[in-house]
Amino acid sequence: xxxxxxxxxxxxxxxxxxxxxxxxxxxxxxxxxxxxxxxxxxxxxxxxxxxxxxxxxxxxxxxxxxxxxxxxxxxxxxxxxxxxxxxxxxxxxxxxxxxxxxxxxxxxxxxxxxxxxxxxxxxxxxxxxxxxxxxxxxxxxxxxxxxxxxxxxxxxxxxxxxxxxxxxxxxxxxxxxxxxx
Ligand code: DQA
Numbered sequence: 001x002x003x004x005x006x007x008x009x010x011x012x013x014x015x016x017x018x019x020x021x022x023x024x025x026x027x028x029x030x031x032x033x034x035x036x037x038x039x040x041x042x043x044x045x046x047x048x049x050x051x052x053x054x055x056x057x058x059x060x061x062x063x064x065x066x067x068x069x070x071x072x073x074x075x076x077x078x079x080x081x082x083x084x085x086x087x088x089x090x091x092x093x094x095x096x097x098x099x100x101x102x103x104x105x106x107x108x109x110x111x112x113x114x115x116x117x118x119x120x121x122x123x124x125x126x127x128x129x130x131x132x133x134x135x136x137x138x139x140x141x142x143x144x145x146x147x148x149x150x151x152x153x154x155x156x157x158x159x160x161x162x163x164x165x166x167x168x169x170x171x172x173x174x175x176x177x178x179x180x181x
Pocket of ligand 1: 034035036098099100126135
């Protein structure tokens with residue numbers, strides 16, 4: 001009988017934070033790179049006539065339908081994009097990024113994205129593969145789960161739909177395997 005009495009001096013089992021499943025964040029960062037603030041005015045024959053404000057409204061609507069909170073951002077400054085990626089690393093369930101010209105040049109953005117464990121989807125409004133050869137190379141594609149190019153601004157909402165598939169907790173049924181169709 002004595003054996004059954006718990007030893008009060010024995011250490012309590014430790015609470016292991018790492019073993020507690022954290023719910024997947026429904027916050028999606030939609031990050032836009034340089035010159036995309038000029039969308040609608042800049043080379044409309046390539047990028048169309050929708051403005052970035054229109055794209056943001058589309059993303060917010062699609063995000064609401066999919067159960068996502070959207071943080072929609074644009075900067076012409078590389079460091080600011082890197083800081084937002086660091087923020088997303090802590091807070092976001094996914095990143096949709098159109099790094100614009102930084103796609104083809106920025107090892108620093110690649111490194112920041114490499115530090116994130118959430119799904120990353122790369123979007124280009126134009127079909128970069130049909131354009132100059134320097135646009136065929138993307139550092140970001142090395143870490144992106146998928147790339148959408150040439151679907152116009154619709155690419156952003158398509159990326160959010162894909163994100164919902166990659167994050168089943170946000171919208172898909174329980175027996176749906178992440179990352180499959
Ligand atoms: C772009 C394609 C890039 O090559 C270009 O520098 C951009 C926009 C696109 O959305 O098609 O600024 O990312």
